[in-house]
Amino acid sequence: MSSQQINSWIKNKQICALCSIRGADHHGLCAGCHADLPWLLHYCRSCALPLPLSASPGSLCGHCIRQPPAFDRTLAAFEYDFPLSQLLPTIKYHRQPAQLGWLGRVLADYIRDRQDGDWPEVLVPVPMHTLSEFKRGFNQARLLTQVLGRSLHLPLAEPVRKVRRTPHQMALSLEDRCQNLQQAFAVHARPPRHLALVDDVMTTGTTVNTLAQALKAAGAERVDVWVLARTAEVR
Known part of the structure; x- marks a missing residue:
């Protein structure tokens, strides 16, 4: 030092x-x-895809207009750009989860300022397969959820599990991502009416969309998505 x-x-x-x-x-x-920090200021109100500065507040991206997702709203604090684009992989692949402390508190402030008043009953971390989590040593989504829960005074629940281990989504096309996640998740407890899925990064939204479909089929009425960063993925 x-x-x-x-x-x-x-x-x-x-x-x-x-x-x-x-x-x-x-x-x-x-x-x-x-x-x-690369704050996300102009985004689709449904999936938080970064939009041009000329976009009107509350706009939808073309994909959400053509094919509305199963989840209801996404809040993402940042664009997936430097330093988040280096920091988040370091957290996951070089085992530095302590950084999720300040990241989670910053995200909590962002959500507190933008939540529409209808707060979720619980926060649900995006699950990892048991073997994948054991290999990494932690589930970054769960650690992030714990920080958010303490900051926002919301409980954590895990009504859904990942029951099939799948290849990493990042190397797959959008079509292959959807096929990759077929029957990958199982809901084992009735979810509350309103919940928020929590993850570190949202790319195409395939994972959270698959989870939202499963949770709504099991009884949830509203599924929000809260993530640290959103990529400018071209669909």
């Missing part, structure tokens, strides 16, 4: 989780790094 970092730590007790130089005053970040 440099002398500048040590002096910052002594003075402020905590340094910024991103720049490691300035004191943290925004849930683990300095004001500059907090402001420089």
